[in-house]
Amino acid sequence: MQLARVIGTVVATVKNESLAARKLLVVQTVDRNLQASGKPMVAVDAVGAGIGELVFWCRGKEASFPFKREDTPTDCTIVGIVDSEQHVTR
């Protein structure tokens, strides 16, 4: 899993049917100092995250496990919302 900041949303009307009603968010992965690192990605939301929040995402096949339909085509899913920046202790 990696820390990321939600920086946007994606609207896609035509998509795989198992993605219906799923929220697609643009996330920017951040390093331990919460500075952006790497390119932004699109993640499926599994916890009710929103723009500006600090979250963590899960990669790979495991990304589809939060959903009842495990054939949900995702390789990047938001699985937790960090309470605040102060809740990243380091």
Added chain:
Amino acid sequence: MILARVVGNVVATQKNHRYENARVMLCQQITPEGDETSYSVLALDSVDAGVGDTVLIVQEGWSASTAATGQAGAAIDSAIVGVVDRIDLL
């Protein structure tokens, strides 16, 4: 598996239910010589690792999920599975 140093942890109240009672540790990958790389990753703790420890992190879903929660099938892609005492190099 990768070598990493535990640098902190994160607190998330709203998260996937399989993360309940788990400790989400913020880790920085290191080289075998002990130098930090630019890759930071969140991993669930399964061995009572603490900040400053050098650890082994498995990055494969089935293993990570089983090590951290006792059951496969969770949206977990990284878990700490060992605390490194020493690395001997040629």
